[in-house]
Each structure stands twice: as structure tokens, then as C-alpha cells.
Amino acid sequence: MQGELSGPQSVDTAVKDNPHPRAIPRSLPYWWEAGEPLPVQPLTQRCDVVIIGSGYTGLSAALRLARGGCSVAVLEARQPGFGASTRNGGMVSGVLKHDFDRLAGRVGTDRTRRIFAEAQASVLFLERLIEDEDIACDYRRTGMYFAAYKASHYAQLEREGERLQEHGIETTMVRPDQQQTELGTDFYHGGRILHLAGGLHPGRMHRGLLERCLASGVEVHGDTPVTAVERSGLKWRLASPRGDVLTDEVIVATNGYTGPPFDYCRRRIIPIGSYMIATEPLPGELARTLIPGKRMIQDTKKVLFYFRMSPDGQRILFGGRTSFRTIDEQESAKRLHRQLSGIFPALRDVRLSHTWSGNVAFTFDALPHLGNHAGIHFSMGYCGQGVAMSTYLGSRLAAGILGHADAETVFSEAVFPGRPLYTGYPWFLPLVGEFYRLLDRLGR
Numbered sequence: 043m044q045g046e047l048s049g050p051q052s053v054d055t056a057v058k059d060n061p062h063p064r065a066i067p068r069s070l071p072y073w074w075e076a077g078e079p080l081p082v083q084p085l086t087q088r089c090d091v092v093i094i095g096s097g098y099t100g101l102s103a104a105l106r107l108a109r110g111g112c113s114v115a116v117l118e119a120r121q122p123g124f125g126a127s128t129r130n131g132g133m134v135s136g137v138l139k140h141d142f143d144r145l146a147g148r149v150g151t152d153r154t155r156r157i158f159a160e161a162q163a164s165v166l167f168l169e170r171l172i173e174d175e176d177i178a179c180d181y182r183r184t185g186m187y188f189a190a191y192k193a194s195h196y197a198q199l200e201r202e203g204e205r206l207q208e209h210g211i212e213t214t215m216v217r218p219d220q221q222q223t224e225l226g227t228d229f230y231h232g233g234r235i236l237h238l239a240g241g242l243h244p245g246r247m248h249r250g251l252l253e254r255c256l257a258s259g260v261e262v263h264g265d266t267p268v269t270a271v272e273r274s275g276l277k278w279r280l281a282s283p284r285g286d287v288l289t290d291e292v293i294v295a296t297n298g299y300t301g302p303p304f305d306y307c308r309r310r311i312i313p314i315g316s317y318m319i320a321t322e323p324l325p326g327e328l329a330r331t332l333i334p335g336k337r338m339i340q341d342t343k344k345v346l347f348y349f350r351m352s353p354d355g356q357r358i359l360f361g362g363r364t365s366f367r368t369i370d371e372q373e374s375a376k377r378l379h380r381q382l383s384g385i386f387p388a389l390r391d392v393r394l395s396h397t398w399s400g401n402v403a404f405t406f407d408a409l410p411h412l413g414n415h416a417g418i419h420f421s422m423g424y425c426g427q428g429v430a431m432s433t434y435l436g437s438r439l440a441a442g443i444l445g446h447a448d449a450e451t452v453f454s455e456a457v458f459p460g461r462p463l464y465t466g467y468p469w470f471l472p473l474v475g476e477f478y479r480l481l482d483r484l485g486r
């Protein structure tokens with residue numbers, strides 16, 4: 043099992059505290075390994091750019107800035123890669139939380155076309171990065187299968203697929219009676235394949251980016267939460283318990299973990315917990331029959347499930363927003379296992395090996411935002427679809443600081459919307475979540 047794992051450099055204390063590691067799943071992302079932490083270095087006192095947050099956004103920006111000649115320090119509150127970048131499902135796609143026509147009705151056809159085109163470009167960007175940097179992260183362009191949760195969803199998928207095809211996005215419908223080529227279950231009612239999509243090992247992806255950053259001279263400091271940012275003459279002074287840093291430019295790359303002192307962003311981000319489980323290795327024949335199409339799977343529910351085989355093809359990894367309140371990862375494991383068994387009854391008695399959760403960052407317009415507020419750069423709000431987008435926009439952000447021609451992005455054009463009285467604590471989520479679950483039950 044360990045050969046499969048790679049990720050941040052620390053084990054959750056929950057694992058050490060778990061007295062029955064075989065009887066209940068470990069509270070640990072499947073992608074993590076108990077590796078050595080990065081050596082602690084003295085905190086740099088001055089540099090050209092400080093990046094707050096060491097996920098894909100932060101590291102992608104750091105790599106480009108360092109290669110562009112800047113001195114760069116990445117400051118991370120926990121271990122490097124602590125956030126969503128090593129906790130996700132590893133599904134690479136340019137999927138947006140929007141139906142093309144509805145978004146076009148809101149922001150216009152031209153902008154919608156550019157938004158969809160850039161979302162596709164983010165996948166090509168990530169694929170190129172993996173290839174150019176030779177990152178061993180088990181990436182395969184598998185395609186993604188959108189499984190229709192209700193029979194009525196099939197027609198919606200078909201309509202939306204036709205629209206996507208008109209805009210050059212390749213899709214294929216799979217009728218309910220053909221679905222066994224994609225999924226070994228009758229739980230769903232056919233679906234649609236999105237061809238420009240794939241799967242990777244998020245821990246290895248993060249480790250690869252981290253290694254490229256370090257090799258390019260980026261300083262990455264774990265256990266360094268930034269607690270204040272203020273002007274100091276022409277520079278910025280960032281405070282942390284490990285000391286202060288003076289810098290010319292600041293990038294906030296904290297996504298679903300954004301807190302004080304980044305109140306502008308915090309008031310615009312809705313952090314939502316997403317939960318995942320991994321099964322123990324499955325018997326070979328069973329493992330081969332669950333997802334014969336070997337694609338990444340999402341269903342069409344509003345409170346959706348997403349699942350895939352592990353890169354070694356032995357386990358199923360299954361995720362969802364199983365609760366809109368913060369819940370214990372052992373409890374979320376039970377719920378997810380029940381839901382997984384509803385889809386694949388043959389998995390009812392399999393053991394789980396891992397259970398974990400992480401924060402995704404939604405926005406009030408369900409679009410990512412890159413920008414600059416009062417001199418501080420940010421990129422965030424990937425709405426649960428950030429593996430490709432965060433890496434892509436991190437690089438775009440760096441291009442802007444370096445004055446490179448490819449800095450332009452449609453995701454910097456719109457106002458980053460907030461809501462009156464919203465300060466970053468999403469008290470309304472349980473209510474909204476219940477409403478969405480009701481819509482799912484009604485098949486809307």
C-alpha cells in the first residue's frame with residue numbers, strides 16, 4: 043500500500059490515536075504518506091514575492107515567478123500541501139458549475155464562450171506542465187463520465203452536450219442500455235462522456251510541483267501561518283509567529299482555507315467540506331467490473347457523488363458532500379460507505395482503509411476569481427473543480443506580476459461578489475444543503 047502513497051509530510055494525529063487501525067478506516071487522505079517533513083529553514087526576511095498557501099495555486103505561481111527571476115517564499119500555515127491539493131479526487135477537467143445557456147443568459151454568450159474555452163485550456167495547461175516538468179503523478183487522459191441520477195437527467199445531459207459540441211468540447215452520450223461499458227451498475231440512467239478530462243495522483247502531483255519549486259530556488263516554509271499583512275513604506279510586511287517578512291508583492295492562495303487576515307477574500311469565499319473514502323484493495327475481478335470504462339465519474343445530483351479507481355486500479359475512491367455541517371470523518375465514512383453500497387451493492391461488506399475531508403471554495407457566482415485588491419493578488423474560488431484551474435490560474439497570476447503577455451484571463455474580469463453581512467462563516471449551508479437534497483429527491 044505504501045508504494046501507492048505520496049503527499050504531504052505529516053500524518054494526522056488521528057492515525058496515531060486510532061487504536062484499531064484495521065477495524066476502522068484511518069482518518070488520513072489516501073494520498074498522504076508519513077514522510078519526512080521539509081527541513082525547517084530560518085524564515086527569509088526579504089524577498090520579491092511572498093505566496094500564502096502551498097497548494098497548486100501557490101506552487102504553480104511560485105514556480106513561474108522563480109523561473110522568471112524573482113526571489114519567492116511560500117508561507118504555509120501547516121505542512122506544505124496541507125489543503126485541498128493533496129486531499130482531492132485527482133479528477134482533472136475543465137468542468138464548471140454552470141450550464142452554458144444559463145450562464146450565457148447571465149453574462150452574455152461571448153463571455154461564456156471565453157469562460158468555457160479557458161476552462162478547457164486549463165486542462166491542456168496542466169497536461170503540458172506534467173509533461174514538461176516530467177512529474178510522475180500517474181496522469182492519464184481517461185475522460186470523465188457524467189452519470190444521470192434520474193432518467194430525466196439524461197435528456198438534460200444530451201442537450202448540454204450538444205451545446206458543448208457546438209463550442210468545440212468533445213462529448214459522447216452513453217444510452218442507459220449501453221452503460222455497462224462505463225459502470226457496473228444500473229443505479230444510473232446512462233450518461234455523457236467528456237473526453238478532455240483525466241485522473242492523477244494528487245499527492246504525487248503536489249510533490250512533483252514542490253520539488254520543481256525547491257529546485258528553482260523557491261523557499262517553502264511550513265508551520266508559518268501569516269497573521270497580518272500591512273504596508274511598510276513601499277513594501278509589504280507579513281507577520282507570522284516565526285517572524286516578519288518584507289516583500290514587494292503578496293499572493294493569497296488560500297482557497298477553501300481562507301481566514302483572517304484576508305478579509306476581502308474571506309467575505310467572498312464559501313468554504314464547504316467535501317468528504318472521501320478509499321476501500322481496501324478489492325478482489326481483482328470485482329475491481330475490474332465496477333468502472334470498466336476506467337474514467338473519472340461524477341453524477342448529476344446537486345449534492346453530487348464523485349468516484350474513480352485508484353491509480354493502481356485496486357480500490358475505489360468515493361467522495362461527496364455527505365454533510366453540510368462539520369462531521370467526524372468516521373461518521374462521514376459510514377455515510378459514504380452506505381451511499382457507495384447503494385450504487386454498487388457488491389461493496390456492502392468491503393472494508394474501508396481511509397477516510398478524510400477537505401475544504402472546497404465556492405463563490406457567490408460559482409466562478410473562480412483572480413485579481414488584486416488593495417495591492418494584494420489572489421486567485422481562488424474553484425468551486426470543487428480546481429485541480430487544473432488552480433494550477434493554470436496560479437501561473438496566470440505569476441505572468442501578471444512578471445509582465446508576461448499571457449497574463450490575461452477571463453476570470454479576472456468580473457467583480458468578485460460578496461453578500462451583505464457575510465463574513466466568511468457559511469451559517470446558511472445546512473439549510474441550502476437540505477434544499478438541494480430535496481431537489482435531488484425530486485429529480486430536479
Ligand SMILES: Cc1cc2nc3c(=O)[nH]c(=O)nc-3n(C[C@H](O)[C@H](O)[C@H](O)COP(=O)(O)OP(=O)(O)OC[C@H]3O[C@@H](n4cnc5c(N)ncnc54)[C@H](O)[C@@H]3O)c2cc1C
Nearest residue numbers: 095097098099119125126127130131133268400427428429
Ligand atoms: C475532498 C476534495 C475533493 C476534491 N476533488 C477534486 C477533483 O477531483 N477535481 C478537481 O478539479 N478539484 C477537486 N477538489 C478541489 C481542488 O482540490 C482545489 O480546488 C485545489 O486543490 C485548490 O488548490 P489551492 O492551492 O488553491 O488551495 P489549497 O490546496 O486548499 O491550499 C491552500 C493552503 O493555504 C493554507 N493557508 C490558509 N491560510 C493561511 C495563512 N494565513 N497562512 C499560511 N497558509 C495558509 C492552507 O493551510 C492550505 O494548505 C477537491 C477538493 C476536496 C477538498
